[in-house]
Amino acid sequence: MVYCRNTSGQYGKATIDGYYQKLSAAFAELTKQAPRSGDGFRSLKVDCANGIGALKLGEMERYLSQGLSLQLFNVGTEGRLNHLCGADFVKSYQKPPQGM
Structure with missing residues (x-):
């Protein structure tokens, strides 16, 4: 901006x-x-790491393509910021974030 x-x-x-x-x-x-799947629909799964990104991505969803299924995980309703989730967790433990 x-x-x-x-x-x-x-x-x-x-x-x-x-x-x-x-x-x-x-x-x-x-x-x-x-590439698209057979039905032409795309899916995006996002680990929001219990941070502000969950709120902002929720706001941004209406700007994204109608052919996209957006699934948000670790959206901050439970848990602490980056606890068992987030990029550093995935890098350090080489496994998916909790809940995914």
Whole structure:
């Protein structure tokens, strides 16, 4: 958002809405490279590590493609931040986060 603001909007809108639009458009372009299953539906499972990302990804979901099934895990309703989940847990223990 800072770059958007500093370029007077040439890079995009310096708002949360603008950020979600830009990020979801980039994600859509990236996923065009991934193969689809037989029904043409894509599924994305996200470990939110009991952090703020769960809330923000929940807000961003409406910007994502209709052909995408989004499943959020470790969304902060239970547990502590990064406890038995998150990137460091997966790297250190070489196993999936709790609940996935």
